[in-house]
Amino acid sequence: MRRPIHFIAAAVLAVLFASSARTEDLDSRLAQGRKHAWSGDFRKAEEEILYVTRQNSKYADAWSALGDVYLWSGRPEKALESYAIVIGLMPKDSAGYVSRAKAFRDLRKFSQARTDLARARQLGGNQEEIYKILRDLDRIPSSEPWESSFMVDYQSFSSEREEWLAYTAALKREHPLGSTRLEASQAKRFSMRDKSLALDNYLNLWKRAYANVRYQGAFEANFLPKHDSLVEIFQGAGTGWEISGSYRFLDFPADRADQYAVFLARYVSRYYIRAKSSYVPDNAGGGHSQQLFFRVYGNSVDNLIEFSGGFGKENARAHSFYGVKIQKFVFQRLGVALSANYEDVERTPSRRGFTAQILYRW
Known part of the structure; x- marks a missing residue:
């Protein structure tokens, strides 16, 4: 028995609506996680953004935000892992290389940071941001005050x-x-x-x-x-x-x-x-x-x-x-x-x- 065309259309619309609602929910959770990070509540930020990455492991913005949480909270090793995923998902985007260079800088791995910044420049990255990091690398500041x-x-x-x-x-x-x-x-x-x-x-x-x-x-x-x-x-x-x-x-x-x-x-x-x-x-x-x-x-x-x-x-x-x-x-x-x-x-x-x-x- 052939199903009515309007029934099939309704089913398709329901799937699309559910997918859209799920995407909006992930976007909302990501925005909430960013707000927690900006306010300094890194534990809640990590929870919100980790939920997003588990639901959509190819959401590059979420991995980038998670890397920022780790970097700002003094965990550059974990930030490296998140930024590496961003670069894997978006290898032609300079932002991931600039972010990973910051993590390498905080780990005192200046040669790796320079390599990432060179790649970011080739991809047309933000020159002012790149120069700011390069200045830190050129002077080689101490790791502690x-x-x-x-x-x-x-x-x-x-x-x-x-x-x-x-x-x-x-x-x-x-x-x-x-x-x-x-x-x-x-x-x-x-x-x-x-x-x-x-x-x-x-x-x-x-x-x-x-x-x-x-x-x-x-x-x-x-x-x-x-x-x-x-x-x-x-x-x-x-x-x-x-x-x-x-x-x-x-x-x-x-x-x-x-x-x-x-x-x-x-x-x-x-x-x-x-x-x-x-x-x-x-x-x-x-x-x-x-x-x-x-x-x-x-x-x-x-x-x-x-x-x-x-x-x-x-x-x-x-x-x-x-x-x-x-x-x-x-x-x-x-x-x-x-x-x-x-x-x-x-x-x-x-x-x-x-x-x-x-x-x-x-």
Whole structure:
């Protein structure tokens, strides 16, 4: 028996109405979850949005909102999982890559964040938002607002010359404009001693630019400069490139020196390469040097190994220098750094040494 056409139409309309009502219900639950997240009630937000994703596992907006809940509530690992689903559902949409880059940033996985931001730029993502995240990655801020450290620096010579020894205690604070670090040092060279205080600032400037402004003053200036000032401007460019220029003024009791330097750096995945060319005018003794840094990051930017080396001339004498540094955070807030160096100056005893540093963040 053939069913009347109006009965079939009614059944179709009923199915469409039920589907529409279900979609509207999911949209409503998602909107409610977003409201809870914006108000800071992350538990209720998670419950509402998880309900939506269970009912429709291909609802990309819901997965994106869930990632935001995890990111805002300090759970970037879970945020990564949600944003990965968003990217899988919408691989040509830049928003998922930008969001995942934020989670990588919070996990201190800066190389992965850069990769996602590069993809977002290719897809025409919001340039202002991308540049804002890149600025955070370029300056490499500390993972916590406060950081304290203590460092011992020991240097010895190939001749009978007495060793050098220095101790430095520092306190660093991250703030909206960048970071400020206060250092107190005591140094011993041969039979002389010096004490100094330094203020080291990293300050955000314009788009993808920041500055390092540092001043150190010695109390007695027996061998340290009475005044030691440095200004360096950094500018990010393209995908992973950074250029900078610096000026340093050293005021010794019997003389003064001006130093100029330019830098070119590149981030490639977990690797960071930086070249430096410096120059000291003839009226300050004259000199120049070329230096190369090569750094490899571990699972985050807090764990790394760095190699450096260079050559040049100082007061008409050839010199070369090499170094290696290893930094590892053994716990989330506690890290150690060890480095070794070697320097050879023509007609002067060669110098080699090491430094040991402990860092604590809170």
